[in-house]
Amino acid sequence: MLMDYLKPVLFFIPLAIVQLVVIPLISIYNIIPNLILILIVYYTLKEGQIFGTILGFVLGFLLDLISGGLIGAFMFSFTISAFISGYFYSENKMDTNLASYFFLLIVFISACVNSFLFARISNSNSNVNLLLLMMEEGLLPGLYTTLFGLPLVVFNSKNRI
Amino acid sequence: MLKFLRRLVYNYKEYILLTFLSVISLSTLSSNEKPFAKHLKIFAIGNFSLFSEMATKATSIFHVDDSVPKLKEENAKLMLDLNRLRKAENENTELRSMLSLRDTSKYPLIPSQVISKLITVSQGNFIINRGAKDEIKKGMPVLNQSGLIGIISDVADNYSTIKTLFNSNLSIAITIQRTNVSGILTFDGANLIIKNIPSTYDVQVGDIIETSEFSSLFPPSVPIGVVLKKETINLGLLHILTVQPLANISGVNDLFVMKIVPSKQVNQLEMNLLK
Numbered sequence: 163m164l165m166d167y168l169k170p171v172l173f174f175i176p177l178a179i180v181q182l183v184v185i186p187l188i189s190i191y192n193i194i195p196n197l198i199l200i201l202i203v204y205y206t207l208k209e210g211q212i213f214g215t216i217l218g219f220v221l222g223f224l225l226d227l228i229s230g231g232l233i234g235a236f237m238f239s240f241t242i243s244a245f246i247s248g249y250f251y252s253e254n255k256m257d258t259n260l261a262s263y264f265f266l267l268i269v270f271i272s273a274c275v276n277s278f279l280f281a282r283i284s285n286s287n288s289n290v291n292l293l294l295l296m297m298e299e300g301l302l303p304g305l306y307t308t309l310f311g312l313p314l315v316v317f318n319s320k321n322r323i
Numbered sequence: 324m325l326k327f328l329r330r331l332v333y334n335y336k337e338y339i340l341l342t343f344l345s346v347i348s349l350s351t352l353s354s355n356e357k358p359f360a361k362h363l364k365i366f367a368i369g370n371f372s373l374f375s376e377m378a379t380k381a382t383s384i385f386h387v388d389d390s391v392p393k394l395k396e397e398n399a400k401l402m403l404d405l406n407r408l409r410k411a412e413n414e415n416t417e418l419r420s421m422l423s424l425r426d427t428s429k430y431p432l433i434p435s436q437v438i439s440k441l442i443t444v445s446q447g448n449f450i451i452n453r454g455a456k457d458e459i460k461k462g463m464p465v466l467n468q469s470g471l472i473g474i475i476s477d478v479a480d481n482y483s484t485i486k487t488l489f490n491s492n493l494s495i496a497i498t499i500q501r502t503n504v505s506g507i508l509t510f511d512g513a514n515l516i517i518k519n520i521p522s523t524y525d526v527q528v529g530d531i532i533e534t535s536e537f538s539s540l541f542p543p544s545v546p547i548g549v550v551l552k553k554e555t556i557n558l559g560l561l562h563i564l565t566v567q568p569l570a571n572i573s574g575v576n577d578l579f580v581m582k583i584v585p586s587k588q589v590n591q592l593e594m595n596l597l598k
Contacts, residue, residue, distance in 0.1 A: 175374070182439035182450075183378040192447075192489070192573055211337050219344045223351075227367035229441040230448045230477065230484035233360055234352035241344045245337070281512070283352065284446045284491075294513055 167217065170205050174221050177201055182229060193298065195307040196273060198225055200314065202240055203247045203272050207259045211248025218244030235284045243276035261318035269311040274304035361477065368450060369479035375439040376452055392434050392577060398468035399432055399579050406500075406533065406546045413501055430542060432579040433457055438482070447473070447487035447510075447572065451580070454481040459580055462540055467578045470546040470569030471495075471534065475580065483580075487572050488515060488547070496538035497547060500531040508532065508547065508566060515548060515566040522562050528553055532566050542583055 177197045185194050198221055206214025222240035226233040250259060250268050259265055281299035332339060354360055435453040453459050455478050465472045465485050473487035486493045488510060495508045497517065504524045506517040520526055530550045534541040552565035 178371075179374050179378045182441065183375050184382060186440035186573070187382070189573060212340060215337070215340055215344060219348070222348070224367075227364055228371040229439070230364070230368055230450050231441050231446055232352060233355050233364060234348045234350075235446075237351060238345060238348035241341065241348060245341045248337070298513070 166209065166213070167220070170201060170217055171220070171224075173201055174198065174224060178225060178228060181225075190306070191298075193302045193306055195310045196276065196303065197307075197310060198236075199240065199243060199273055199276050199307060200269055200311050202244050203265075203269050203311075204260065204314065206244050206247045207251055207265070207268065208256060210251050211245060214244035214248045214251070215241055218242075232284050235280055238283060239276045239279040242279055243272040246275055247272040261315060261321070263315060265315050265318075266308050266311050270304050270308040273307035274300045277303040277307075364484075365477055365479040368477070368482050368484060369454075372438055372450055372452070372479070372482040375450065379436065379438045379452075395468055395577050396432055396434050396579060399466060402468050402470070403545065406531075406544055409531070410500060410533075410544055431582045433459065433582055434577065434579055435483075437576050437578065446491070447489035448476075449473070449485040449487060449575075451483050451485060451578070452481070453580060454479050454483050456480050458582065459483050463583060464534075464541045464545065464581045465578055466545060466581060467570050467575055469571070470548065471541070472570055472572055472575060472578050474540065488568055489572055495541065495547070496535040497532050498535040498543075499526055499550070500533050500544075500546075502526065502530070505535050505537065506564070514551075515568060517564040517566060518561075520562040520564055522555060522559055524562075526550060526553060526562060526564060542581065545581075 181197050185197065188194070202214060202218045202221060205217055209217075218240035219237055222235075222237035223233070225236045225240075229236070247268050250264075252259065259268070278296060278300035281295050351360070433453055435451040435457075437449045438452050439450045441448040449472075451465075459475060459478055461475055461478055463475045465474060471488065473485045473490070474493065475483050476486040477484040488495075488508075491510045491512055493510065496505065497508045498505050502525045504520065504526060506520055508515055508517050510516075517532070528550050532547045532550065534543055534545040534547065536543040546569050548566040548568040550564050551567040554563045554565070555561070556563055
C-alpha cells in the first residue's frame with residue numbers, strides 16, 4: 163500500500179523541479195501548465211478516486227512547501243481536482259481512459275478546476291475580477307496543461323499497440 | 324444504529340474523505356503565519372532548493388558569463404543614481420535638504436539568482452540562492468537594473484523567498500516622481516493598480532512611479548513603473564492608475580537584494596501588512 167503512494171511521490175520530485183525551474187521559462191502571460199496535476203490525474207485514473215484524492219492532498223502539500231507559496235492552496239486545489247477526475251475512474255476502461263484522447267478531456271476539466279480554485283484561494287484581493295480569473299486562471303492554464311498531457315496519451319497508446 | 328452508521332460511512336467514504344482533507348487544507352491556509360508552518364516551509368525550501376539550483380545551473384549554461392553579474396550590479400547602482408538625479412531635476416536643492424532624502428545608492432546590493440518560480444496570475448513567488456548566511460533578512464527589497472521586483476518574505480540558511488510585485492498580498496506605498504502624489508500600489512490579479520487618486524491631482528500617463536518616503540519597508544526613490552492608463556471613477560472624482568512595471572518581473576533571473584535594516588519598530592508594524 164505504502165509502495166503504491168511512494169511511486170508517484172518519487173515521480174513528483176523531478177517533475178516538481180521541472181515545474182518550478184523549467185516551466186516558468188515557457189510561461190505565456192504568466193500562464194503555465196501544471197505537470198504535477200497530470201501526474202495526479204494519471205494515478206487517479208489508474209488507482210481510483212480515493213487513492214487520487216489522498217495523492218492530490220499529499221503532493222499538493224509537498225508542492226506548497228517547496229514552492230514558497232501559501233501552504234494549503236495546492237493541497238486544497240489538487241484534492242478537489244483529483245476527486246473530480248476520480249469520477250472517470252473505471253477498472254474496465256482503464257486502458258481507454260489513459261491511452262485515448264478522453265484522458266486529455268479529463269486533464270482539461272481537472273486543470274481548469276485546479277487553476278481556478280488555486281487562484282481564488284491564494285488571491286486575498288477581493289477586487290479581482292471573477293470572470294477574468296475564470297478565464298485566465300481557469301480555462302487558459304487548463305488548455306496549456308492539456309497540451310502537456312498529449313505526450314502521455316501518445317506514449318500510452320503506442321505501448322497499448 | 325451502528326450498522327446504519329457503518330453503512331453510511333462505507334457508501335459515502337469518498338465524500339467523507341474529501342470533506343476531511345478539504346477541511347485540513349483550508350485550516351492549514353489560515354495557519355500559514357504560525358511559527359511551525361514557517362519553520363517547515365523554510366526547512367523544505369532550504370533542502371529542495373539544492374535540486375532546483377542544480378537544475379537552474381543546467382538550464383542556464385548557454386548564458387553564463389562571469390562579467391554579466393558584475394555589469395548588472397553596476398547597472399542597478401547606476402539605475403538608482405540616475406533615478407536620484409531625475410528627481411533632483413524636479414525639486415530644488417533647498418527643498419531636498421529640508422526633506423533630507425535618504426540616498427538609496429548607499430545601500431549595498433547583494434547579487435542573487437532566481438532558482439525557482441511559482442508563477443500564477445495572483446501569486447508571484449520566487450526563490451533565490453541567497454539566505455541568512457548572506458545576511459539576508461525578511462523585508463529587504465529586491466530589485467534589478469530596471470526597477471523594483473519585490474520583497475524578501477521568508478529566509479532559510481542559503482535560500483530566500485521573494486514576494487514579487489505580481490502578488491496580490493503585497494501593497495506598497497508609492498510616490499509619483501514628477502508631482503510627489505502618494506498612493507498605494509496593489510496587484511489586482513491582472514494589473515498593478517493605484518486606486519483612489521483624486522482627479523484634481525496632476526497625474527499623467529507616462530509618469531514614473533517610485534517607492535515613497537513614507538514606506539519604511541522600502542527605501543525611497545526606487546523606481547517601480549510608469550503610469551500606463553488613467554481611468555476615472557466615482558463621477559469623475561477619483562482616478563485608478565494602471566502601472567506598467569519597469570522590470571520584466573516574469574522573465575527576471577539575476578537580481579539584487581538591497582541590504583537595508585529599517586527601523587525595527589516600524590518594520591514590525593509594516594511586516595503585519597505582508598501577512
